Amino acid sequence: MTLAVETTDLKVQLRLADDDWFTACDLSALTPGRGVAALLPDGRQVALFRDRADRLYAVDNRDPFTGAAVLSRGLTGTHRNRPFVASPLLKQRFDLVSGECLDDEEVRVAAYEVRAA
Amino acid sequence: MTTAPGATPTIVLVGHGMVGQRFLEALAERGLTATHRVVVLCEEPRPAYDRVALTSYFSGRTAEDLSMTDMGFIEDHGIELYVGDPAETIDREARTVTARSGRVFAYDTLVLATGSYPFVPPVPNKDATGCFVYRTIEDLLAIEEYARTRATTGAVVGGGLLGLEAAGALKGLGLATHIVEFAPRLMPVQVDEGGGAALLRTIAGMGLSVHTGVGTQEIVTDASGTVTGMKLSDGSELPTDMVVFSAGVRPRDQLARDCGLTVGERGGITVDEQCRTVTDPHVFAIGECALAADGRVYGLVAPGYEQAQTAAATIASDEAAFVGADLSTKLKLLGVDVASFGDAHGTTADCLDVVYSDSRAGLYKKLVIGPDGTLLGGILVGDADAYGTLRALTGSVPPISPESLVLPAGADSGAQLGPSALPDEAIICSCHNVSKGAVRGAVTEHECTTVPEVKKCTKAGTGCGSCVKVLGQLVNAELEASGVEVDKGLCGCFAQTREELYEIVLALRITSYQELLDRYGREGARGGDGCETCKPAVGSIIASLAPAIGASGYVLDGEQAALQDTNDHFLANLQKNGSYSVVPRIPGGEIAPEKLIVIGEIARDFGLYTKITGGQRIDMFGARVEQLPLIWARLVDAGFESGHAYGKALRTVKSCVGSTWCRYGVQDSVRMAIDLELRYRGLRSPHKLKSAVSGCQRECAEAQSKDFGVIATVGGWNLYVGGNGGATPRHADLLAQDLSDAELVRLIDRFLMFYIRTADRLERTSVWLERIPGGLDHVRDVVVHDSLGICDDLEQLMRAHVSHYRDEWAETINDPERLARFVSFVNAPDTPDPVVAFVPERDQIKPDLPLLNIGLRPADDVLEGSAR
């Protein structure tokens, strides 16, 4: 497995459980409105997003309804001022800040703190 | 083994059908499940399911979809449900029920809800191989299996409501279908002579053979005892491979007879108004097995539900009574509108009929009116749109004259009566007995704003579904009345329809989604990030107008990239495990051996699952994101292009072999199909577009089920539009005849561009054609006679599309920047997604689905990312 990260301008980093900031990619790798997936050291996957106001979000990449690791490939949007991503498989929406599923209150995905540094 | 009665009183329910399940819900609603032990004996191998919707299995609903039993409900209420274990005897003295398994249950209250069994007339060989009845999911599976493997012709005995449903199912299974009805007309119980005649014409017109006024005398079999035909009472013989008996039902009252409960002369367990058996106060009977206090056995679900409520209320010592119910019905299948309600046959003294009949159009409408003007009932054939409203008005004096109620809309003085005219007590949903007042309450008091919410809140519309249309009108009317403007907008971000957005984009040459959202979006949505509904819809509008408005035609350029669904984004189709499928274009379905070999080699080298699609081309499944460019590099190299299987765009133009080889062909259908596919490839539209070209009227390419279909004639081509396969099949309408090549192409250009301009998001041509005012005639006026003077524009737009077309995959693999997106992980581009894995099946691969359930998550971490 290669966890190579190029060194250019700003980095997208997320806070892991052990409080460490993990560098996932360059900020320039994120297109507003489109996600990317990153691999975490423990084998989990995270979906990273950037909105048009350049805010960053990170949630678990795995779609809890289907099990597939695809949330990074969903369309994003705003619902009642909450940023969300809609799973590309069965279209359930997840709040990008809290990880809550907007269509089923019993379901949530992990959400991470992110920053550009 | 005997289960002794404990301190808690026990209710035993025999039969877990639709009514049994409703009874359990009624027990729960009244809190009786908390105070009682509830035991359910269920004969069928599965808990209660929606028998009324049985036939929808053939249009794609699965046995699971039909289930009405939420196991959570059963468990939460501590109900003991014994599936596949019928009651065999009842000892009323000892108050016990013995089940087939040998279990014995003592009861304080026994409720029989054993339903009916299909009546099979006692004709010779009625049990031969190939004879069926139609009542349970098991019946249906057996019919399906036999029809698929052993039959090409089927006959249904009985032309009533259920017989026609069964016939529709056989026809749907591809059988040449006959209906044999003893009465002189179809649906004799529901419709009168005039209605029967209109119905007969429509059903015969759909290709079913109807034999009325004849009885079945004998089933004819071969030496092995397998059905080969039937002898009819007029002396003729009808050859058929299978027979489905649908000649009515009889109450299942044997269990009751055996234990000495009184049953009616013609069957049915005799009960009083509280649904208690007249013989034994500890025993109740509800649903189709009961002979109600009004002397009738009801074969419909709504009265059964009412009986279930009544029995539960009585057990709870509340007052309730079942005194009779209405027999309104609507045929759900076959694409024929037939409905009858109230006193359809006019049996009330001094009543009068108001009839409108148009045999040419297959229309028949009759209303039965009482001497004081009260609407008593009616029959609608051919157009039952008004059914919901009229049924609810039954028993009152309609606010407009009955004459104008039966006249078709648009005819002189023909008036449409909206549901707003109904009184609050009017029953909108007769399956669940929901009044108009209750529906209004759902909107005003419970703040429901959509039909699904109202359905959930009131249960209305969740039975046979025939009231859903009125429900929709009512919800909208109520919202409008309470000042909520009914939103026809595209989504939460745009108040405009797709058509309006198209006009804005075209007129103002807007090439950016963000600009459109910020200038024309709803107040709260401006400046935001839009949503998953409007992004692809606007992306598609911009793409189909790209050359005309000066936008980039490449769907993944700049901002466009962020608007596309994942399929368009990766130019491939996402599959359930996160892998993709790849479909190269094979125009007209014609492919040279060399290219076929290339596909084979690529699939082999990348280990892909291959399948011939229903669209005459080849799909390769199981590619990971990072493999897509490698696969396409080889495909492009061999001369393949994107097949747009992922896009709301032209899919395929199927062809038959045509005049080149076929002895019947009158034109070269393959060449035309290839020309059309190449002309319209890449055209983005509101929904996918499909086409086909047949070389003669035999129609081997199935052109009449396509958005635009072409059939060769000796003089040229006939163009059909608005056909659809899929969930709601529709035969295409003939738009123009005997066209030359050039005329054909010009008409299709205009037709497609007019559709793209005016259709709603995700609206196929079939639905669009039915929705737009004026329908086919209007479309013909616009695209053939140029009534709006826009044909030049439409042709111009299509010319621009054709000349700007470039293959998306060729453009992608030659551009490193565009290729950058095709990686599994931004920080580990060569590590494949570990959730995408495969296992072998029939010499190929299939997704490792169990892996999706476990993922890679440590076992102790159950909260995050785990939907139960």
Ligand code: SRM
């Ligand atoms: C691959 C294929 C099945 C096959 O193995 O044969 C297929 C597969 C899918 N069909 Fe289909 N349809 C396929 C031929 C058809 C046909 C037959 C035909 O085209 O002649 C029909 C009926 C004809 C029609 O469309 O009118 C058909 C009617 C549908 C529908 C229902 C459309 C409707 O208007 O009711 C959907 C759902 C939709 O589009 O909303 C659908 C949707 C789908 C989707 C996109 C479902 C999904 O979202 O995953 C499937 C994805 C394909 C993939 O991942 O590659 N598919 N689908 C066929 C691809 C044909 C091709 O070469 O492009």
Ligand SMILES: Cc1cc2nc3c(=O)[nH]c(=O)nc-3n(C[C@H](O)[C@H](O)[C@H](O)COP(=O)(O)OP(=O)(O)OC[C@H]3O[C@@H](n4cnc5c(N)ncnc54)[C@H](O)[C@@H]3O)c2cc1C
């Ligand atoms: C194809 C089809 C279409 C229909 N369409 C409509 C429609 O459009 N509108 C409408 O109102 N009605 C319709 N009906 C009728 C409707 O399905 C019935 O009225 C309804 O199912 C009656 O419910 P029930 O619970 O009384 O009987 P059922 O649903 O038949 O349930 C009775 C259950 O009891 C079980 N049982 C019998 N004996 C025993 C025993 N000894 N021990 C344990 N279990 C036993 C049976 O196996 C069965 O599962 C349709 C029926 C069919 C078959």
Ligand code: SF4
């Ligand atoms: S549609 Fe006509 S020309 Fe084409 S294959 Fe069938 S019979 Fe032959």
Ligand code: FES
């Ligand atoms: S009338 Fe059957 S669902 Fe409403």
